[in-house]
Amino acid sequence: MEKKLTPWCENVKIAMIERELSVQDLADAIGMSRVYTSALINGRVQSEATMKLISDTLNIESPEKRKSDSWCKSVRIAMVKRGWSVLDLAKAANMSKGHTSAIINGRVQSSQAVRTISDVLNIDAAALSSDAT
Structure with missing residues (x-):
C-alpha cells in the first residue's frame, strides 16, 4: 500500500x-x-x-498547526472523562504505551493508530483523513 x-x-x-x-x-x-x-x-x-x-x-510555507491538534485535544478530553491514563488507553487499543503517547501528543502520525484510538474512545477521526498518514 x-x-x-x-x-x-x-x-x-x-x-x-x-x-x-x-x-x-x-x-x-x-x-x-x-x-x-x-x-x-x-x-x-x-x-x-x-x-x-x-x-x-x-523558503516555502511552514506547515500549519496540524488538524491533529484538535484530535489530540479530543483524545485527552475523552481520556479524562473515562479516568484513563496513557497506559489504560494503550492497553485498550492494544498498542505500546510509548507509541500511544507519541500518537496522542502529535509527535508521530499513523492513520491506523488514529483510527484505532478514535474507535476505542468513540471520537471522530474524519478530519484527519488527509493529515494523519
Whole structure:
C-alpha cells in the first residue's frame, strides 16, 4: 500500500527539485543527518521545529498547526472523562504505551493508530483523513 505524502512533504520535494538539492544537501544546510532529513521529508517522522527549519531554508510555507491538534485535544478530553491514563488507553487499543503517547501528543502520525484510538474512545477521526498518514 502506497503512503500518501502530506502537502508539506510534497512542497519540500518540489522545492528541492527546483533548487537541484539532494537530501544530503538539505541535511547539510539544516545541520541534520541525511537519514533523519529523509524521514522528515517522507513523512515517517515529524518535528515541528525541524519542519519549520526546512521550510525556512527552502523558503516555502511552514506547515500549519496540524488538524491533529484538535484530535489530540479530543483524545485527552475523552481520556479524562473515562479516568484513563496513557497506559489504560494503550492497553485498550492494544498498542505500546510509548507509541500511544507519541500518537496522542502529535509527535508521530499513523492513520491506523488514529483510527484505532478514535474507535476505542468513540471520537471522530474524519478530519484527519488527509493529515494523519
